[in-house]
Amino acid sequence: MIVTESLSKRFPRxxxxxxxxxxxxxxxxxxxxxxxAGKSTLIKxxxxxxPATEGRAEVLGLDVATSGAAIRERVGYMPEHDCLPPxxxxxxxxxxxxxxxxxxxxxxxxxxxxTLRHVGLYEERYRPIGGYSTGMKQRVKLAQAxxxxxxxxxxxxxxxxxxxxxRDEMLGLIRxxxxxxxxxxLVTSHLLGELERTCDHVVxxxxxxxxxxxxxxxxxxxxxxxxxxxxxSDTHPDGxxxxxxxxxxxxxxxxxxxxxxxxxAGHILLLEAxxxxxxxxxxxxxxxxxxxxxxxxQRRHHIAEVFRPDAAAQPxxxxxx
Amino acid sequence: MSNGTTHTGTALAETTRIHNIGYRNYDGARxxxxxxxxxxxxxxxxxxxxxxxxARSKVLPMILFAVMCVPAAIVVAVAVTTKMKELPLDxxxxxxxTQAVIGxxxxxQAPQSVSRDLRFKTVPLYFSRPIERVDYVLAKLGxxxxxxxxxxxxxxxxxxxxxxxxxxxxxxxxxxxxxxxVSVALLSLLFGGLGxxxxxxxxxxxxxxxxxIATLTITYGxxxxxxxxxxxxxxxxxVEWLGLFSPVTLIDGVQxxxxxxxxxxxxxxxxxxxxxxxxxxxxxxxxxGSYGVLMRRYRKVGL
Numbered sequence: 081m082i083v084t085e086s087l088s089k090r091f092p093r094x095x096x097x098x099x100x101x102x103x104x105x106x107x108x109x110x111x112x113x114x115x116x117a118g119k120s121t122l123i124k125x126x127x128x129x130x131p132a133t134e135g136r137a138e139v140l141g142l143d144v145a146t147s148g149a150a151i152r153e154r155v156g157y158m159p160e161h162d163c164l165p166p167x168x169x170x171x172x173x174x175x176x177x178x179x180x181x182x183x184x185x186x187x188x189x190x191x192x193x194x195t196l197r198h199v200g201l202y203e204e205r206y207r208p209i210g211g212y213s214t215g216m217k218q219r220v221k222l223a224q225a226x227x228x229x230x231x232x233x234x235x236x237x238x239x240x241x242x243x244x245x246x247r248d249e250m251l252g253l254i255r256x257x258x259x260x261x262x263x264x265x266l267v268t269s270h271l272l273g274e275l276e277r278t279c280d281h282v283v284x285x286x287x288x289x290x291x292x293x294x295x296x297x298x299x300x301x302x303x304x305x306x307x308x309x310x311x312x313s314d315t316h317p318d319g320x321x322x323x324x325x326x327x328x329x330x331x332x333x334x335x336x337x338x339x340x341x342x343x344x345a346g347h348i349l350l351l352e353a354x355x356x357x358x359x360x361x362x363x364x365x366x367x368x369x370x371x372x373x374x375x376x377x378q379r380r381h382h383i384a385e386v387f388r389p390d391a392a393a394q395p396x397x398x399x400x401x
Numbered sequence: 402m403s404n405g406t407t408h409t410g411t412a413l414a415e416t417t418r419i420h421n422i423g424y425r426n427y428d429g430a431r432x433x434x435x436x437x438x439x440x441x442x443x444x445x446x447x448x449x450x451x452x453x454x455x456a457r458s459k460v461l462p463m464i465l466f467a468v469m470c471v472p473a474a475i476v477v478a479v480a481v482t483t484k485m486k487e488l489p490l491d492x493x494x495x496x497x498x499t500q501a502v503i504g505x506x507x508x509x510q511a512p513q514s515v516s517r518d519l520r521f522k523t524v525p526l527y528f529s530r531p532i533e534r535v536d537y538v539l540a541k542l543g544x545x546x547x548x549x550x551x552x553x554x555x556x557x558x559x560x561x562x563x564x565x566x567x568x569x570x571x572x573x574x575x576x577x578x579x580x581x582x583v584s585v586a587l588l589s590l591l592f593g594g595l596g597x598x599x600x601x602x603x604x605x606x607x608x609x610x611x612x613x614i615a616t617l618t619i620t621y622g623x624x625x626x627x628x629x630x631x632x633x634x635x636x637x638x639x640v641e642w643l644g645l646f647s648p649v650t651l652i653d654g655v656q657x658x659x660x661x662x663x664x665x666x667x668x669x670x671x672x673x674x675x676x677x678x679x680x681x682x683x684x685x686x687x688x689x690g691s692y693g694v695l696m697r698r699y700r701k702v703g704l
Contacts, residue, residue, distance in 0.1 A: 127529055149531045153431055157529035165521045167455070179440040180530045182431040191427055198424060224526060229427035261424040 081106055081232055081264050082126060087135035089121050089288075096121040098288040099135065104266065108258045110275035110282040110296075111268040118288040119268040120160070123234050126266075127152055140231055153182060156225030156233035156263075160240060163221060166210025170201055170220045173209065174227050181228035188227075195223045198261070199253060215246040222253065226263065233257065235267040239274060251278045305335065308349045308362055311372035319371045320347050326365045327351065332358060438536040441527075445544030449510045450551075458513070465506045466552060469499055473556035477563025488564055488574075492581025493662035495560070496553050496588055500649050503592065504617040506552055507545075511596035512609030514541055520604045524702045538695045546593035553585035580660040588652045591684055592617075594691025595648060601698045620647035625667075632667035641672040645683055654680035 082104040089097040096118045113119050124130040126139050128148020137144045139151045164173065171192055178188035196205045199219040204212070209220060218238060225233050238254065239247045255278050257263050269275050275282055276296050284291040308323070316322040327349070328334060335350040353359065359376070366373045444453065450466070451459030476490055496503065518524050527537055561578040565571065599616060600609040624647040631639040644650035644666060656662035658677020663669060672680055 129528060149434060149533070152529060153433065153531045155529075157526075159522075159525050159529075161522055163522045163526050165517050165523055167517075172453075176440075176444060177526060177530075179444075180437045180527055180532055182433045182437055182531055183427075184430055184432060184436075187427065187429050194425060228431070262426070 081109075082137070082139055082266065084122075084137040085135050087122075087125065087137050088133045089118070089125060089130070090133045096288050097125075097132070100285065100288065100290055101135075102283060102290065102293065104281065104283065106264045107280040108255065108265045108267065108278055110279035111266055111285065112270065112272050112275055112282060113268075113285040113291075114270055117270075117285045119285065120236060121288075122285075123157070123236060123266075123268070126234065127155065127157060153228075154231050156228065156230035158221045158225040158233065158235045158238060160236040160268075162217070164209045164217055167208055169208055170196060170205040170212075170216075170223070173220065174224050177224040178227040183228055191227050191229065192223075195227045196220075198256075199223045199226070200249075214241050215243075215249065218242060218246070218250060219253075222250075222257075226257065226261070229261075230263060232264045232266065235265060237268055237270070239269065239271070247274065254278055306351050306353045306358065306362065306376060308351065308366075308376050309347050309374040310366055310369075311374060313369075313371055316369060316371060319369070320349060322369055323366060323371065324349060326369055327362070330361050330365055332361055434531045434533070434536060437530065437532040438540050441532065441537065441540040442544050442547075445514050445541055446547050449514060449544060449548035461509050462506065465502055465509075466555070468502050469552055470556050470559060472499070473559040473563070477559060477566070480563060480569075481567045485567060485569075487569065488560060488577075490560070491662060492557050492560060492577045493584050493656045493660055494665070495556055495581065496585050497649065497653055497665050499553075499556075500617070500621070503549065503553060503588075504614060507549065507592050507596040507617070508610045508613035510548060511545060511593075511600040511613055512603070512606040514545055515597055515601045516604055516606045516609050519601065519702060520606070522702075524699065534696060534699050538692065538699060542593060542597060542692060542695065545597055546589040549589035549593050550586055553589060554582055557581045557585065577661075580656070580662070584652065584656040584660050584662070587655060587684060590688050591648055591652065594688050594695075598691045598694045598698075601695055617648060621649050623647070624650050629667050632670065637668065637670055640666055640668070640670040641676050644672065645680065648687075651680055651684050651687075655684055 082102060084100055084102045086099040086101055087097055088095070088099055100118070100122070111119050111122070121130070125132050125137055125144060128139075128144045128151050131145060140154055142151050144151060174192040174196060175188050178191055179185065183191060196202075196219075199222050201216060201219050201223070204216065209217065212220070218241075222235070222238065225235070235254065239250050242250055251274055254265055254267055257265050267275070267279065272282075272284075279296050281293070281295050283293045310319040310323050312319040324334060333352040333354075335352070351358070351362070362376060363373070447453045450462045472490075473495070476488060479485070480488055490498070518527070524537075528534065557578060560581075561574060564574040564578075595616065596613050599612040603609040603612050624643055628640050628643045628650075631637070631643060641654070644654045650666070653662070653665055654672045655677060657664040657666075657671030658674055658680060662671075664671025
């Protein structure tokens with residue numbers, strides 16, 4: 081989908097991209113980096129809007145230096161900042177943008193109705209955008225990037241400004257853009273955590289250089305640690321201890337007790353999940369003890385650890401939070 | 402839930418079934434850059450008259466359009482009933498007389514056309530599509546000039562039709578009409594360019610409106626005052642050059658020199674052919690300059 085070869089972009093005072101070589105395949109790819117890491121510069125170059133100082137880049141097999149217009153016809157772009165006029169309705173706006181992408185009038189209207197429905201805007205699409213919530217505005221921005229059915233969309237910080245629920249919905253939507261619509265996605269974020277759930281592949285850039293590029297499963301594959309928390313009951317005043325005993329008896333490998341002074345850490349059991357059956361064992365054991373299961377969640381290695389390479393080597397004992 | 406309602410439910414479901422057909426890919430035509438430019442031109446031109454926008458945005462441009470046409474209609478009515486041999490108002494003179502209306506129209510519609518895209522940062526969405534900076538600027542400039550041309554040419558058309566109804570000399574009237582059209586075409590390009598430049602440099606719509614009105618009225622007021630003083634104090638030679646400093650008098654100068662118009666300069670002291678060339682060059686330079694400034698302006702905002 082996207083190939084860059086020692087792509088550099090230098091401004092008089094800053095080097096935004098420094099010999100960046102990438103090979104991004106179909107699917108959902110996360111582009112992670114702190115603010116100013118060169119993400120937006122890369123997007124500009126990929127859209128053929130800003131020439132690279134050196135190196136070359138191809139999008140969908142087209143050279144960005146010579147085929148900018150052809151690329152922009154097949155690629156969608158959702159900017160990070162607000163870009164919606166408040167005084168028109170989502171429908172009018174997206175229809176106009178569809179025509180700017182070259183869709184004939186009738187097709188533009190049909191595609192707009194379809195796309196707005198797919199991003200989850202229904203009756204409100206006839207109301208002026210000015211009255212929309214941030215989440216709805218983000219959906220309109222996504223819709224205008226998808227309305228011409230591109231082969232690839234570039235989403236610049238799509239979860240910016242959203243509350244946790246809106247964030248999850250947007251991430252789910254991004255996932256669907258690939259799985260249901262068959263459109264490949266390049267999504268940027270400075271939050272590593274949210275990309276590991278959404279992306280097949282994550283590229284980490286820092287200071288314009290490639291820090292790491294690998295599939296999300298590589299990042300987080302080593303072990304699956306389960307964190308389990310249970311309530312106490314009258315029969316078992318210390319539910320955690322009772323469960324620890326019962327699980328050990330059931331043959332589940334438990335990690336050492338967490339003694340790091342974090343509030344509530346003493347109530348969390350960390351155990352090794354070997355497969356599906358471990359989940360069943362935990363469930364059955366908890367049920368047999370008559371305790372309430374407060375949480376059972378995966379404690380994976382977090383992408384954040386790419387910034388601390390030594391941390392990834394150690395067993396995951398300290399809870400991330 | 403009772404059995405009955407369940408039945409109605411199923412019956413309904415059978416008759417009115419919602420098919421979720423999922424995502425459909427688009428494999429129809431993609432008409433590309435030239436089409437996008439045309440669409441933007443059409444949308445902006447319609448937008449200048451409030452078409453395709455809210456009812457409220459139609460009010461002002463439509464009123465101004467009517468105000469432009471009513472004097473022409475009255476002139477025609479008088480000319481036809483009193484069987485005049487000639488129109489009491491020259492074709493080329495009409496836009497000069499109604500310049501305040503043209504100025505208002507420009508002040509209201511130029512910011513509407515470009516400031517919104519700039520202020521709400523919609524411009525990057527255009528430039529991430531096949532359409533490019535040249536296309537955007539040309540479409541907006543073309544649309545604004547066309548909107549002004551419709552506004553200024555419509556009354557001329559009324560005058561011409563009226564003159565034919567009044568059985569005036571056909572060749573004479575048609576020549577005057579054609580000269581008038583050339584003049585307002587030039588005026589539309591000049592005003593459109595200047596208006597868009599001012600609007601594009603002032604992303605707040607209100608400032609844009611004020612800037613356009615101020616530029617047109619202040620320059621015209623200053624130039625005509627200084628011209629009048631120059632004329633009264635006997636320096637007639639200065640009068641024909643002073644007109645170079647305001648858009649309206651520029652057009653006046655060009656049409657006096659080349660389009661057989663009678664100048665509205667004090668004492669009818671319009672520029673001769675020699676000075677007229679300077680006027681024409683000044684107008685063309687301003688139009689080209691407006692285009693250049695707009696291109697520069699949009700280089701910065703592309704993404």
